[in-house]
Amino acid sequence: AQSVTQLDSQVPVFEEAPVELRCNYSSSVSVYLFWYVQYPNQGLQLLLKYLSGSTLVKGINGFEAEFNKSQTSFHLRKPSVHISDTAEYFCAVSGDRIFGNEKLTFGTGTRLTIIP
Amino acid sequence: DAGVIQSPRHEVTEMGQEVTLRCKLISGHNSLFWYRQTMMRGLELLIYFNNNVPIDDSGMPEDRFSAKMPNASFSTLKIQPSEPRDSAVYFCASSLGDPGDTEAFFGQGTRLTVV
Numbered sequence: 089a090q091s092v093t094q095l096d097s098q099v100p101v102f103e104e105a106p107v108e109l110r111c112n113y114s115s116s117v118s119v120y121l122f123w124y125v126q127y128p129n130q131g132l133q134l135l136l137k138y139l140s141g142s143t144l145v146k147g148i149n150g151f152e153a154e155f156n157k158s159q160t161s162f163h164l165r166k167p168s169v170h171i172s173d174t175a176e177y178f179c180a181v182s183g184d185r186i187f188g189n190e191k192l193t194f195g196t197g198t199r200l201t202i203i204p
Numbered sequence: 205d206a207g208v209i210q211s212p213r214h215e216v217t218e219m220g221q222e223v224t225l226r227c228k229l230i231s232g233h234n235s236l237f238w239y240r241q242t243m244m245r246g247l248e249l250l251i252y253f254n255n256n257v258p259i260d261d262s263g264m265p266e267d268r269f270s271a272k273m274p275n276a277s278f279s280t281l282k283i284q285p286s287e288p289r290d291s292a293v294y295f296c297a298s299s300l301g302d303p304g305d306t307e308a309f310f311g312q313g314t315r316l317t318v319v
Contacts, residue, residue: 120306131208131295131310139305178247182306190235190299190306191260194247 090115090181094195101169102203109164109198111179121162122180123153174202210296210311217318222284225314227296229277234301236279238271241293286318
């Protein structure tokens with residue numbers, strides 16, 4: 089079974105400050121990891137994904153995340169946030185289709201609020 | 205491609221009525237997921253299909269919920285009879301089904317209100 093923990097339900101950050109949104113996962117098999125962003129009244133949009141290879145993954149809008157297998161973490165970071173980054177952020181994990189684990193399991197989300 | 209298309213965007217119905225939510229997959233995708241989002245429970249996977257076959261329906265709340273894929277590009281989620289506690293945003297997502305990549309593309313969602 090897979091699970092995702094996002095410890096911070098809300099994170100307020102001043103504009104142009106750095107931010108880190110935390111994500112820890114649990115899985116008994118190899119995993120694929122994702123961060124999605126949801127703007128108000130919108131669907132989920134992929135920010136970035138880790139499938140294999142380099143543990144530092146760069147995504148859209150200046151976000152990046154680092155896969156840490158020993159700590160089972162996949163924290164999302166941005167060095168300088170903008171007002172437009174205000175949204176809900178979801179971390180998700182899936183396994184490989186060949187094991188029948190391709191479904192995405194989501195964390196509870198972190199609401200990022202940028203303070204002008 | 206226009207992406208995953210869901211209809212309707214908003215649905216308000218009375219308790220006891222049948223509700224049908226619709227989803228059109230991205231062309232060429234062969235995995236389909238239905239999620240429900242509420243404040244209390246977050247994003248829950250209801251069911252997913254691969255090549256039109258239901259693979260995991262363990263998230264379907266009860267027999268009032270049913271989902272079908274009559275063809276490779278279209279799916280429906282039906283609630284009969286609907287209850288106020290079914291009020292939520294329902295998302296459909298599709299993926300290419302590449303063994304090395306399980307990225308899912310989401311529709312805009314259907315906001316269901318049962319009164």
